[in-house]
Amino acid sequence: MPEKITAYRFDYLDETLSQLNKEDCAIVAGGTDVMVLHKSGRGVPPKIPKPVVFIDHLSELKRVYQKDKDLHIGSCSTYGELLENPLIPIALKNAIKTIAAPAIRNRGTLGGNICNASPAGDTLPLLYVYNAKLLLRSVNGDRVVAISDFIQAPRRIGRNHNEILAEIILPSVLEEGSHVVFEKIGNRNADAIAKVSFAGYIRISNERIDDIRFAFGAVGPTMVRSIDIEKKLLGKPFPLSETDIDSIVADFDQIIRPIDDQRSTAVYRKTVALNLLRYFLNTSQYQPN
Amino acid sequence: METDAPPTARLLDLIREEFGLIGTKEGCGEGECGACSIFVNNSLQNSCLIPIGAIAGAEIQTIEGLMETEQFKILDESYSECGGVQCGYCIPGMVMASAALLSENPNPTDAEIREGISGNLCRCTGYNMIVDAVELAAKKGEVVCQKK
Amino acid sequence: MRLKDISTPVPKKDHKDKVSGQLPYISDVKVDNMVYGVLYRSPIAYGKIKSIYVPTLPEGYDVVGAEDIPGPNYVKIIKQDQPIFANEWVNYIGEPILMLVGKDLNTLYGLRDKVKVEFEEHQPIYTLDEAIDQISSASFVSYEFGKGLDIISAIEQDAHQIVEEEYTTGYQEHVYLEPQGMLAVYKDDEIVVHGSMQALYYIKNALLSALACGDDEVRVVQSPTGGGFGGKEEFPSMMACHVAIAANAVKKSVMLVFDRHEDMVVTTKRHPAKFKYRTALDKEGNILSMCVDVFLDGGANEGLSSVVLQRSLLNSAGVYNIPHFHAKGHVLKTNTVPNGAFRGFGAPQSFAGIESHMGHLSKYAQLDPLEYKRKYLVKQGDPTITKGNFRDPILMEEMIEDLLDASDYNKKKEEFQRFNQQNLRYKKGIGTSVFLHGCGFTGSGERDHIKATVKLVKSKDGKVLLKISNSDMGQGIYTTLSKIVAKELDLPLEQVSYPDPDTKEVPDSGPTVASRTTMIVGKLLERAAKKLKAEWKSGEEQEVFEHYVHREMIPWDEKTFTGDAYPAYSWGVNFVEVEVDTLTGIVKLEKVYGNYEVGKAIDDRIMKGQIDGGLAQGLAYGYLEKMTTKQGKIQQKSISDYGPPTSLDVVPIESKLFDNPYADGPSGAKGAGELTLIGGAPAVQSAIEDALQTSFQQIPVTAEVIMESLERKLVNRVD
Ligand SMILES: Cc1cc2nc3c(=O)[nH]c(=O)nc-3n(C[C@H](O)[C@H](O)[C@H](O)COP(=O)(O)OP(=O)(O)OC[C@H]3O[C@@H](n4cnc5c(N)ncnc54)[C@H](O)[C@@H]3O)c2cc1C
Ligand code: FES
Ligand code: FES
Helix, strand or coil, X not given: CCCCCCEECCCCHHHHHHHHHHCCCEEECCCCCHHHHCCCCCCCCCCCCCCEEECCXXXXXXXXXXXXXXXXXXXXCEHHHHHXXXXXXXXXHHHHHCCCCHHHHCCCEHHXXXXXXXXXXXXXXXXXXXXXXXXXXXXXXXXXXXXXXXXXXXXXXXXXXXCEEEEEEECCCCCCCEEEEEEEECCCCXXXXXXXXXXXXXXXXCCEEXXXXXXXXXXXXXCECCHHHHHHHCCCECCCCHHHHHHHHHHHHHXXXXXXXXXXXXXXXXXXXXXXXXXXXXXXXXXXX | CCCCCCCXXXXXXXXXXXXXXXXXXXXXXCCCCCXXXXXXXXXXXXXXXXXXXXXXXXXXXXHHHHCCCHHHHHHHHHHHHHCCCCCCCCHHHHHHHHHHHHHHCCCCCHHHHHHHCCCCCCCCCXXXXXXXXXXXXXXXXXXXXXXX | CCCCCCCCCCCCCXXXXXXXXXXXXXXXXXXXCEEEEEEEECCCCCEEEEEEECCCCCCCCEEECHHHCCCCCCCCCCCCCCCCCCCCEECCCCCEEXXXXXXXXXXXXXXXXXXXXXXXXXXXXXXXXXXXHCHXXXXXXXXXXXXXXXXXXXXXXXXXXXXXXXXXXXXXXXXXXXXXXXXXXXXXXXXXXXXCCCCHHHHHXXXXXXXXXXXXXXXXXXXXXXXXXXXCCCHHHHHHHXXXXXXXXXXXXXXXXXXXXXXXXXXXXXXXXXXXXXXXXXXXXXXXXXXXXXXXXXXXXXXXXXXXXHHHHHCCCCCEXXXXXXXXXXXXXXXXXXXXXXXXXXXXXXXXXXXXXXHHHHCCCCCCHHHHHHHHECCCCCECCCCCECCCCCCHHHHHHHHHHHHCHHHHHHHHHHHHHHCCCEEEEEEEEEEEEEECCCCCHHHHHHCCEEEEEECCCCCEEEECCCCCCCCCHHHHHHHHHHHHHCCCHHHEECCCCECCCCCCCCCCCCCCHHHHHHHHHHHHHHHHHHHXXXXXXXXXXXXXXXXXXXXXXXXXXXXXXXXXXEEEEEEEEEEEECCCCCEEEEEEEEEEECCCCCCHHHHHHHHHHHHHHHXXXXXXXXXXXXXXXXXXXXXXXXXXXXXXXXXXXXEEECCCCCCCCHHHCCCCCCHHHHCHHHHHHHHHHHHHCCCCCEECCCHHHHHHHHHHHHHHHHC
């Protein structure tokens, strides 16, 4: 017999937060992950084990604005909305365009992609290389954490149950001069979950590497990024020497440990991840974007 | 409209079971086929992924609503003239996606049409004749581009 | 609308209701006193059922199982090896054991979670290779034919070299957009089964057996069918038994509709196959003899596999006249989901294999693959590999020439070579396939098993109804068959109609399979129309019947595998251009061409729909769609994980039809539905091979397969 289902949909964020403070709830933004995860069969509602709180209508969570050189993105901004927004960096838009298809992009949110913490989340590699920070809000106030500290494992995040992810902050992303790429490898050209993804970030000044960052998706339980490896390249002359490239690729060879699953093989994932890295390092012409 | 269905009920089930509108189809129930495409406040979405509680107060349009419009008439003709319909199961969703695209972009390129319908799986046609139909519909009407 | 040239397109008869979504597919139907059914399925691959526990059911809920079957517990098809509800042994994960019925789906899902079945588990056979290792016990059926092995042995002795190759093809899942669904409407004196289906009388016969009832106590009505592609040929018989038995047991109407996941994992798929080629060549690379061994993975029961194997074998030499050809084939049992009909029915596997092998052999002759293949093309009057005869004109040379021209093949090859030398990341290639499809049932199937009958009914006001048991599942026969009749009767098309078939109303004109509907049923209808025209009496109701007549041919003998296997063949050529990303193995289709000869197209636009749709499936079979099992479990349960093409994966297809009217087809038409799929996979494989200058021994050539091969090449170069 249909069980009683509790769901909340408040007009304002503070009411939502105070409810979350009283009760552990399942937050539903666009619902494109939640509805699939808890799908229970044809013709019936999903089985969500907790009271549900809807948040994607809250305008407080949909604002996108610039503060100094930082870009703040409301967690409930849908992909469709972000694609229309001139403040969003091109590279991030390109990544968003690889996600699912228009109808999903009209519902799915950036906050949802982060909080879902899938190793195949397509905005994550870029958010990692942008050093994204997350603003978590609760009745007790705000706290800011680095995305790499927030995402702990597939579907595991460092969120207290009274918190909501309110904003994604991309520090200095609106500064000039960096070159950013994103590559997603799926089994087909739309509606595909990444088998491997790669984001690279590079800033050059005076023919030397000023800053360089890489993140790999779908090749481990969370995004693979290594500050230690990146540091080795700082100050190196650009274009990079063959030896430097080999050594970086060898370093990542050590730490990328993908798995076999229904979508691909560990061998493939690793080969392609390293190929994309090498290709990025080999590129000698960068257009800042 | 009002309903007693639980807030987590899928909009798709509400449309089909409670309102008895059969034009919105279920092909996968998880956002992967587009057969359940509808408009929520004029935006193309998959009704199988929408818990009804999330959209209180929103305006929903299904193929049955679109059917009343001039835009539909043009799409209907174009799909017929281009042979875009085979088994038909994907078609209402495909027409919704076509309408959404043309409302945003009255003169889409081939690539933009493919992008616009990329979440709508069709196993019968191989898409090309559907792409042709959307292109023809775009040609057929300035009418089509009138914003809903 | 009066029809002049039959090929001129007309609006499809069912267009309006489909485009508006108001055509009720089975899941859109509600009837009084209707309950839902959900199936409890085996969680293990092989074992004996020890006990079944069903929780206490609330009022209005029932359990239906083997005990409720009035007749014998098997789905009547060819062999009696497929239980309706498994009650002793289970042979695959997902095999139905019992059904729960009741009003509310949520409640049913909850109850199903509480069902417990204890098994005595046995060691399953999970893969085709394991089955080949135990071939004597795992073989369902086998056939062997062709030149004597002693003769071939002698030829091989003297040959310059022997080339041996193994080739494998994977599963293919239909992904018809409408999941399978069936409704049994309970009435006091009959059970009426409605649903998504291709073969009404298969279902009716299965029901007569399962319900052990009289002919007038069951009736089968086709609902609008949202795609079939073979997936709704034999599989729906089992579902029909489930709902009809349940309806009979609980005296209510019972609806069973699959969720996509359920549909992906429990319904039949294209047989995975393995081919072993052994070819003797002379110094110049000319073929002296060829032996082919075919192994099909039948899954857990035989189903239609023996017939699929026949078609596989009959196509094992492709479109070639190979000297001293020998073939042998087996269907093997594995404890996996049963495999069955899928557009092409065994032929796509064989064509992928032989086209690949011929392409690889061309290297020994230092010829372009297409040039090599052309040396062996069959010509009118040539014998078939079963000592039949290609008696009708063959236009393949013309069709190939035309495509060489249209695609600028030779120039493109050079262009691509240059591109590939310059571009380190991306490589371009062009590939070809040449193929045919035998129209109608294999061998004497039409004459001995199907014995099709068609009926036309004319009303007083001069309207004509088609009464046949064939399903329109999107391929457009409501329109094409109506056109054939209207043309013959010289009536406006609006005056001819084709209501949804209902076994109470229509004779058995056979199932809607095997590219037989237009050619065979269409011809019967044309003859019936001719008869009606001759007997036409204004203002009177009239009925005419026509029965199948076999074309004079070399009689087919299934035991020796000799004779004319098909009355006629349709033909095709595909060219495909690709670009491969060597960093990722991603294949991008760039251009696709197809030339086809199907006698005479009944409607050019509908034919184009068959070409585009069939080719999209065929191409994807070659590089995109991938389904695997692990310990008997299908791994790809969702559409995205399996990966049929989206609109962004397909490119415009340049296709052309070559007229070659066939005397025994209506207005000259032959079969067309399956042909269009067949050339896709081999053409795409050869294009990828051309781009990377390598060879593959399998489809799908996925990005994983490509990267593995590129890595191997790299290692070899370093060594
Ligand atoms: C067919 C299909 C295709 C897809 N393709 C892709 C793809 O190509 N790439 C990709 O990356 N993803 C894909 N997805 C996954 C999904 O669409 C994205 O992850 C999307 O961003 C999720 O956003 P949402 O708002 O719908 O999340 P929801 O489902 O609402 O939420 C996801 C999770 O995040 C939590 N959550 C959401 N917002 C907040 C918040 N503000 N604060 C705290 N917790 C929160 C929820 O509790 C839940 O655990 C696909 C999904 C589908 C159904
Ligand atoms: S049913 Fe909603 S996308 Fe398939
Ligand atoms: S027409 Fe059949 S799925 Fe599109």
